[in-house]
Amino acid sequence: MLMQALDMYLIVLPSLHGTGVRLSIWDFLCPIAIGCSLAFLYLRLIGKTSTFPVRDPRLIESLRLRN
Numbered sequence: 001m002l003m004q005a006l007d008m009y010l011i012v013l014p015s016l017h018g019t020g021v022r023l024s025i026w027d028f029l030c031p032i033a034i035g036c037s038l039a040f041l042y043l044r045l046i047g048k049t050s051t052f053p054v055r056d057p058r059l060i061e062s063l064r065l066r067n
Helices: 002-017 026-048 059-063
Strands: none
């Protein structure tokens, strides 16, 4: 996705505007805001749910397994 955004800024947008690449503060703030929102939701969800199988009947057996 990062390369697609870079492609948009370097190849597609200059041909639309005709003056070259024009960056604004919104070009940086929007991805940062989206990333912070997703990180907040992820951290909030991971705090409420268990990342370890609590009621697994074969948990002890699987922990002792050696490959």
